[in-house]
Amino acid sequence: MADINVTSTSDEGFATTSQLGDFELTIDATGEEGPDPNETLVADYASCYIPAFRVGAQQRDHDDLGKVEIDAAADLDDDDDLESISFDISVEADLDGEEDEIAERGEEICHVHSALREELHADISVESDAF
Incomplete structure (x- = not known):
């Protein structure tokens, strides 16, 4: 089954x-x-990545991130296929300079990230202490 x-x-x-x-x-x-299929895929990716990011933060003793928001953007090629995806992440908590480590751990945990071809992995930037 x-x-x-x-x-x-x-x-x-x-x-x-x-x-x-x-x-x-x-x-x-x-x-x-x-929404169209590409919009849905980008939203699904972001919706999967946020809890993965939270788990990555917990693994580095950041248990309460508060609000986490992803502004996701994607570019399409001439055939309307996804060509690139980027995430600008705003986090309410101060991550004490561990943004990159937490973002990388989120990539390792996110199931959608694992399912996408490598050239579609999101280009991620994180701003902590953002709200």
């Missing part, structure tokens, strides 16, 4: 509704009925 089961359905057009357990997600290649 699979660890993850998703049922994705498109009755017509380019929108697809996926059932993920109790949750439903609509993704639309045209961006009219929901």
Whole structure:
């Protein structure tokens, strides 16, 4: 039996509704009925990276980061394929100069980061004591 089961359905057009357990997600290649697949992938990557970043911080005795926010940006090539992704991360807590070490640990923990081809790994910058 699979660890993850998703049922994705498109009755017509380019929108697809996926059932993920109790949750439903609509993704639309045209961006009219929901985010497009590339936007969804970038959001998924950022949503996976934040908890990985928090765990990386905990492993370095930064247990309470407060608010963590990622401004994610992505560039597309001429075929509308993702070419690059970057994360600008703002963290409420002061990380005492350990931003790079925590960011690297987050990369090691993030499952989406592991799943992407290397040239799509996010270029990450972190600003602590930001809020």
